[in-house]
Amino acid sequence: MKQEAVTDESLREFLLGKLIYHEQERIECEFLTDSEARQRILAVEQDLIEDYFEESLATADRERFLLVYGRTAEQRRKLKITKSIKDWAITQAGLPQTTLAGIPAWGRVRAWFRARPAAVPIAVTVAITFIVIAVLLNLRIEQRNKRRSAIEQELAQLNSPSSLSEVPLRMTSLDLSPMTVRSAAEQTKISPGVEIQIVELRLPWIQKQRYSKYQAEVRRVVDDESFTIRNLQAEGNGQSLIRVRLPVRLLRRGDYKIQLHGTNIDGSTSPPEEYRFAVTG
Amino acid sequence: MARDSAIPPDSFEEILAWLNPDRELAGQMYVQLRHDLAKLFIWGRCADPEGLTDEVFDRVAKKVHEVRPTYIGDPRLYFRAVARNLIKENFKKIKTHLSFEDVDQSLQQISETEDDIEDMEECLHSCLGELRADKLELILGYYAKQRQAKIDHRNELARRFGISVETLRVRVFRIRACLEDCIERCLHSKAHRK
Numbered sequence: 001m002k003q004e005a006v007t008d009e010s011l012r013e014f015l016l017g018k019l020i021y022h023e024q025e026r027i028e029c030e031f032l033t034d035s036e037a038r039q040r041i042l043a044v045e046q047d048l049i050e051d052y053f054e055e056s057l058a059t060a061d062r063e064r065f066l067l068v069y070g071r072t073a074e075q076r077r078k079l080k081i082t083k084s085i086k087d088w089a090i091t092q093a094g095l096p097q098t099t100l101a102g103i104p105a106w107g108r109v110r111a112w113f114r115a116r117p118a119a120v121p122i123a124v125t126v127a128i129t130f131i132v133i134a135v136l137l138n139l140r141i142e143q144r145n146k147r148r149s150a151i152e153q154e155l156a157q158l159n160s161p162s163s164l165s166e167v168p169l170r171m172t173s174l175d176l177s178p179m180t181v182r183s184a185a186e187q188t189k190i191s192p193g194v195e196i197q198i199v200e201l202r203l204p205w206i207q208k209q210r211y212s213k214y215q216a217e218v219r220r221v222v223d224d225e226s227f228t229i230r231n232l233q234a235e236g237n238g239q240s241l242i243r244v245r246l247p248v249r250l251l252r253r254g255d256y257k258i259q260l261h262g263t264n265i266d267g268s269t270s271p272p273e274e275y276r277f278a279v280t281g
Numbered sequence: 282m283a284r285d286s287a288i289p290p291d292s293f294e295e296i297l298a299w300l301n302p303d304r305e306l307a308g309q310m311y312v313q314l315r316h317d318l319a320k321l322f323i324w325g326r327c328a329d330p331e332g333l334t335d336e337v338f339d340r341v342a343k344k345v346h347e348v349r350p351t352y353i354g355d356p357r358l359y360f361r362a363v364a365r366n367l368i369k370e371n372f373k374k375i376k377t378h379l380s381f382e383d384v385d386q387s388l389q390q391i392s393e394t395e396d397d398i399e400d401m402e403e404c405l406h407s408c409l410g411e412l413r414a415d416k417l418e419l420i421l422g423y424y425a426k427q428r429q430a431k432i433d434h435r436n437e438l439a440r441r442f443g444i445s446v447e448t449l450r451v452r453v454f455r456i457r458a459c460l461e462d463c464i465e466r467c468l469h470s471k472a473h474r475k
Binding site: 014015017025028029031032033038039040042043046047050054056067068069071072075077078080081082084085086088089090092093 | 314317318320321323324326328355357358360361365401402405409420421423424425426427428447450451453454455457458460461464465468
């Protein structure tokens with residue numbers, strides 16, 4: 001407001017119809033011609049309405065207020081709308097959580113897009129792309145899991161005590177040393193020819209503690225592809241050798257790592273013993 | 282309020298040209314002026330602010346051809362003078378003034394059905410849902426406290442937003458006005474569907 005003399009108090013008196021004509025005229029003229037003054041008067045009006053709801057108006061002012069703002073059904077409806085906003089804010093402030101109860105999140109998303117219509121086709125394209133990628137990834141993971149499960153089933157069968165008691169014709173055996181006792185000797189290499197179908201790896205168990213079962217995880221170092229073989233048993237007089245048989249077709253060129261754990265009846269496992277070999281040729 | 286049929290056909294264009302030579306700006310000023318005049322009638326305790334605003338424009342339309350060439354100053358003040366005359370006439374016409382007791386009672390006695398309350402809540406939440414998060418936070422913060430506590434709270438809020446309390450108040454007023462418009466539209470459309 002350009003003229004300093006108009007205070008919030010004068011504006012309240014104006015709104016309640018308490019000002020003399022000259023002052024009233026001045027405020028009305030400013031209200032119509034000065035947008036800043038208009039905003040300020042409306043803001044003071046907002047405070048006045050709040051004070052009415054909070055019952056902090058003097059009785060005479062309350063009467064005046066109702067004669068201005070509560071005359072028609074339309075005005076009373078407006079007052080109720082204002083009250084509902086204020087009541088909502090007070091209720092929200094009293095709630096312990098920081099989320100805004102009652103406001104649907106979807107409504108806010110919808111409003112955001114309504115304000116930015118150009119973003120809708122982009123959002124739809126991005127959403128479709130994400131869905132397609134997610135479906136493809138899911139299919140791939142499913143296929144991989146199925147393959148892994150089939151392979152682990154085959155390995156379990158191949159390494160069962162009954163299978164290990166037989167010696168297939170097209171099999172080769174290799175002794176691997178645990179990494180903890182290996183010297184600088186060259187890494188064991190397997191170069192299976194076409195006539196070989198199964199490779200038997202003989203893994204000495206050097207830890208003092210013996211276990212009823214053992215579990216071997218065979219991992220190809222370069223791509224982290226791995227298979228687990230459970231329920232292996234130690235053999236030999238001192239029960240210190242575990243045999244693991246692998247089909248040659250599963251082995252690809254590259255370095256492999258085997259981690260062998262002893263498993264107790266209660267499910268607890270020993271520290272791992274690690275073995276390495278490389279497939280060449 | 283019945284509209285006068287003796288209004289010259291080009292007077293509306295003349296009013297717009299008087300308000301501002303730029304037609305687009307003039308259109309905006311016209312809409313704002315209508316809104317502001319209705320407010321003056323509310324503050325003047327008139328029962329039909331919209332009807333009386335129409336009457337102001339009708340009266341100005343009839344005279345605009347002769348007034349405009351000689352009038353000096355902001356034309357909106359001329360509209361205000363016409364509105365003032367109408368307020369005076371309005372008071373003279375109404376023999377029996379509505380008493381405070383009548384108004385207070387009618388305000389207390391508005392019987393709200395469960396449907397009304399439900400509609401209001403639905404519309405409030407739907408319109409709050411359309412507000413941007415920062416505006417929602419502002420309006421929530423502004424109205425969170427009552428009476429004496431609200432003064433300190435609003436000072437703190439203004440400090441937090443880096444604005445004066447005055448600016449905060451105007452900003453909240455704008456948000457609330459939009460919110461109230463939205464709620465009104467929503468309630469209106471619900472009433473229409475019933």
